[in-house]
Amino acid sequence: MSEHCATRAAQRPLSLALPVVAVVAASLLAGCGKPPEVDPEVTASAIAPVARIELKVEKVAAGSRTGEQIYNAVCTACHATGVLGAPTTGDAGQWAPRLGKGLDALVASVTNGLNAMPPKGGATDLTDAEVVRATAYLANTAGAGFTEPPVE
Incomplete structure (x- = not known):
């Protein structure tokens, strides 16, 4: 070969x-x-420990909220950032002309609404005492010395 x-x-x-x-x-x-065949029930049970969301709603009786609680729940959205011309929380320069009008004038503005702010900041369930508490709390962050009505 x-x-x-x-x-x-x-x-x-x-x-x-x-x-x-x-x-x-x-x-x-x-x-x-080919896509893998996955059982959606098995997938759901596998991610449940990390993907579960639990919402807890705490209902506070009207009239029993402090000024700080109301501020955190209602007012902070606009006043923390100054959106739509809202005076910023704690900014004494922005608040000075408003504080000069007194607590009653500020409460009237909050109760009736002013510029872009709706009446009671949009929280229609606020009592008159709670409006005063929230207004005093917010004004006091800018240096006012208003007294919040006590929570009963």
Whole structure:
């Protein structure tokens, strides 16, 4: 046998193996495009410990909220950032002309609404005493010395 024939005989298994490898690789890759079948119930139970949200609503009786509680629940959205021209909490310069009018004038503005602020800041369930408490609390952050009515 010549050297050429021997080399050709040695390459025959290799030439047969290449198509087989190509077919196996193609079949493996074809299966990659299918989405895995996942049971939604199993997925939900697996993520429940970290994805569960529990909301706790604390209902406070009208008339029993402090000025700070009302400020945090109602007033902070606008007064903490000064949105829509609201005087910023604690900024004595912005509050000075308003504080000069006195607590009664400030309470009247809060009760009736002023500029972009709706009556009672949008919290229609506030009692008159709570409006005074919240107004005094907010004004006091800017240096006023108003007395908040006590919570009964």
